[in-house]
Amino acid sequence: MIINPKSTEVDGPVCNLLIKEIGRPKNLVMCKAMNVYDNRWRINVYTRYMVDSETGLEGNQISYSCFAKLNSKGDKLEIVNHRPSGLCL
Numbered sequence: 001m002i003i004n005p006k007s008t009e010v011d012g013p014v015c016n017l018l019i020k021e022i023g024r025p026k027n028l029v030m031c032k033a034m035n036v037y038d039n040r041w042r043i044n045v046y047t048r049y050m051v052d053s054e055t056g057l058e059g060n061q062i063s064y065s066c067f068a069k070l071n072s073k074g075d076k077l078e079i080v081n082h083r084p085s086g087l088c089l
Contacts, residue, residue, distance in 0.1 A: 017077040039070040
């Protein structure tokens, strides 16, 4: 896998590796991975939540965020630091 420095992907290969690792949230909106430098990535998982049940208003939130390192083959992701917040699997 060729990694383009300082790129951004939505629901791409890096996100697929993360979802395999943490599981797929039931209310997943998208996964966004940003290449910070080399093969280091900031990955945010966005999920849907109910803002107001009376009006049916829904919102999106970052429910999981991590900093991860992709190996040289591009087939293994090592989570270096993460912040879960109400991840519903």
